[in-house]
Amino acid sequence: MKALLRSTPLYMILPSLALALLIIGYPIVDLAWTSMQEVSRFGQMRGFNGIENYADVFNDPLFYGSLWRTVIWTVAVVAGTLIVSLPIAIILNDDFYGRGLARVIVMLPWAISLTMTAVVWRWGLNGRAGLLNATLMDLHIIAEPIEWLATAPLAFTVEILVGILVSIPFTTTIFLGGLSSLPQDAYEASTVDGATGWDQFRFITLPLMKPFINIAVVLNVIYVFNSLPIIWVMTEGGPANGTDILVTYLYKLAFRFGAIGKAAAISLIMFFVLFVFTTIYVLMVMRAEQGEQEDKALEEEDEVETTLSHVTAILERAR
Amino acid sequence: MNKLKKSIIYWVLLSPLAVVILFPFGVMFVTAFRPRDELFVYPPTWTFSRFVWGNFVEMWSKTNFGGALVNSLYVSVAATVIALVFSIPAAYALSRHRFAGKGLYRQFLLVTQMMSPIVLVLGLFRLMVQMGLVNNLNSLVITYAAFYMAFTIWMLQSYFNTIPKDLEEAAWIDGATHFTSLVKVFLPLAVPAMVVTAIFTFINSWNEFVLALTMIRSSDQYTLPVQIYSQVAGRYQVEWHHVMAATVLATVPVAIVFSWLQRYLIRGMALGAVK
Numbered sequence: 006m007k008a009l010l011r012s013t014p015l016y017m018i019l020p021s022l023a024l025a026l027l028i029i030g031y032p033i034v035d036l037a038w039t040s041m042q043e044v045s046r047f048g049q050m051r052g053f054n055g056i057e058n059y060a061d062v063f064n065d066p067l068f069y070g071s072l073w074r075t076v077i078w079t080v081a082v083v084a085g086t087l088i089v090s091l092p093i094a095i096i097l098n099d100d101f102y103g104r105g106l107a108r109v110i111v112m113l114p115w116a117i118s119l120t121m122t123a124v125v126w127r128w129g130l131n132g133r134a135g136l137l138n139a140t141l142m143d144l145h146i147i148a149e150p151i152e153w154l155a156t157a158p159l160a161f162t163v164e165i166l167v168g169i170l171v172s173i174p175f176t177t178t179i180f181l182g183g184l185s186s187l188p189q190d191a192y193e194a195s196t197v198d199g200a201t202g203w204d205q206f207r208f209i210t211l212p213l214m215k216p217f218i219n220i221a222v223v224l225n226v227i228y229v230f231n232s233l234p235i236i237w238v239m240t241e242g243g244p245a246n247g248t249d250i251l252v253t254y255l256y257k258l259a260f261r262f263g264a265i266g267k268a269a270a271i272s273l274i275m276f277f278v279l280f281v282f283t284t285i286y287v288l289m290v291m292r293a294e295q296g297e298q299e300d301k302a303l304e305e306e307d308e309v310e311t312t313l314s315h316v317t318a319i320l321e322r323a324r
Numbered sequence: 325m326n327k328l329k330k331s332i333i334y335w336v337l338l339s340p341l342a343v344v345i346l347f348p349f350g351v352m353f354v355t356a357f358r359p360r361d362e363l364f365v366y367p368p369t370w371t372f373s374r375f376v377w378g379n380f381v382e383m384w385s386k387t388n389f390g391g392a393l394v395n396s397l398y399v400s401v402a403a404t405v406i407a408l409v410f411s412i413p414a415a416y417a418l419s420r421h422r423f424a425g426k427g428l429y430r431q432f433l434l435v436t437q438m439m440s441p442i443v444l445v446l447g448l449f450r451l452m453v454q455m456g457l458v459n460n461l462n463s464l465v466i467t468y469a470a471f472y473m474a475f476t477i478w479m480l481q482s483y484f485n486t487i488p489k490d491l492e493e494a495a496w497i498d499g500a501t502h503f504t505s506l507v508k509v510f511l512p513l514a515v516p517a518m519v520v521t522a523i524f525t526f527i528n529s530w531n532e533f534v535l536a537l538t539m540i541r542s543s544d545q546y547t548l549p550v551q552i553y554s555q556v557a558g559r560y561q562v563e564w565h566h567v568m569a570a571t572v573l574a575t576v577p578v579a580i581v582f583s584w585l586q587r588y589l590i591r592g593m594a595l596g597a598v599k
Binding site (some may be wrong): 101 | 327330331334336342344346350352354364365366367368371405410411416417421429431436438440441444445446447448449466467469470471474477495508530531532534549552562568571575578580582583586
């Protein structure tokens with residue numbers, strides 16, 4: 006028994022496994038079960054009703070509206086974040102005066118919770134006294150204050166921009182990690198061959214950064230598509246459900262309208278979407294780890310080769 | 325291109341982003357010190373007549389900021405301690421042992437790390453109802469510990485891997501048992517890693533919103549993010565100078581610590597240990 010314990014450190018793993026299964030595993034099972042029950046407003050189960058909740062979801066125009074906005078929200082935030090973050094990372098990776106300060110500023114949004122950021126922006130965008138209006142009026146860009154959050158299309162656009170802003174630090178960090186691992190000699194060699202900065206970016210940086218870009222896309226999609234605080238705090242999905250994405254709609258169904266069965270069905274649908282992206286992420290991590298091991302093996306081979314060529318060189322000189 | 329010229333170009337390129345990033349901080353400070361009757365002036369302006377430090381005192385006494393601060397501290401410290409107590413042995417096992425199902429366990433961790441509370445929030449709420457923990461801060465302690473555990477295990481494991489095995493082996497040769505070598509040799513070396521991981525878990529718990537909004541029903545149990553949100557949401561008149569004063573107090577200390585430690589996050593992120 007003692008030998009078994011020593012060889013299989015299960016007792017070290019089990020507590021964490023048990024906690025995760027209780028808090029993360031059990032709710033999934035419960036949601037799956039609830040999504041197939043008729044549930045009263047007060048959470049009482051009235052019996053099995055098969056796929057009725059799912060049928061309800063798929064007949065709901067608000068669901069399709071929220072789904073469509075979730076797609077726009079996710080694609081716009083992730084794409085915007087990547088387009089801004091890559092140049093920023095390239096700049097921050099280079100040596101220039103004030104780089105330390107620049108890094109701190111770029112990383113600042115990460116240090117503050119999404120809730121607080123959204124609360125501050127809600128006030129900064131206030132239609133009457135907001136300081137964004139103050140700034141734009143001082144600069145004579147606008148003559149009258151704008152009600153940024155009063156109409157859905159404008160509010161949603163602003164929320165996407167705030168979403169991009171808060172995703173930049175994390176994405177830039179991934180890219181900085183990638184950039185620091187790029188081989189310097191490739192750049193030096195290409196400079197000798199007369200490559201311009203743009204050529205280097207297109208033919209060296211971009212291809213070599215591809216794995217990091219992929220990871221950044223997948224992780225951002227996971228984080229952004231189920232991010233609630235920004236939209237919830239700034240507009241609560243309003244006006245008139247015009248900025249609702251799936252998570253805000255789900256939250257309203259569950260905790261405002263008491264549509265428990267339907268909310269459970271949407272949760273489960275979202276869980277499967279999340280699971281698909283998570284699986285992609287896990288596969289990417291596993292592949293990266295394998296690649297690392299192969300790299301190590303290759304390096305060892307290289308060592309053997311250099312030793313061999315060294316030996317040959319000595320022999321040649323001797324001859 | 326010399327360095328000075330390059331620096332100027334880079335700062336010009338970065339400046340629009342820097343302005344947008346710093347804008348909310350400006351809003352926060354300018355409003356927190358503003359006299360109440362200058363909140364809604366037309367045309368809106370950045371300037372104001374005098375600094376009102378009293379906003380902070382007034383906010384503290386009128387909005388139960390102190391209570392929410394204590395709640396947030398309790399939840400974040402307890403969640404961090406529990407997460408670490410569960411993570412340290414697991415991370416040690418991953419770093420030092422080979423065992424059946426190790427790959428599977430690592431995949432399980434990656435999946436739980438990506439699980440977001442919002443997708444499970446309804447199921448979690450029903451679980452807490454059954455456990456009788458609704459409106460109890462301990463519901464948050466357990467859930468935060470469970471959700472951030474995957475992150476702490478990844479972080480700790482990547483640090484543990486950098487601690488040479490030779491030291492423990494030397495202790496074994498000197499007759500120490502596995503347990504004593506763990507407690508007397510390994511853990512002291514791992515203290516910096518544990519501190520950094522603990523701080524990140526603390527900050528994550530400190531900032532969490534969705535679960536706190538859901539599980540906590542009465543205002544005397546609110547954590548800071550929910551307490552501040554409740555002063556803004558669904559109110560006809562929002563005391564913005566109080567809200568911004570509260571935001572300054574709740575975020576600035578954490579932001580300073582985070583900015584200081586952020587380089588460790590980059591290091592520990594090597595394998596999926598993010599956010």
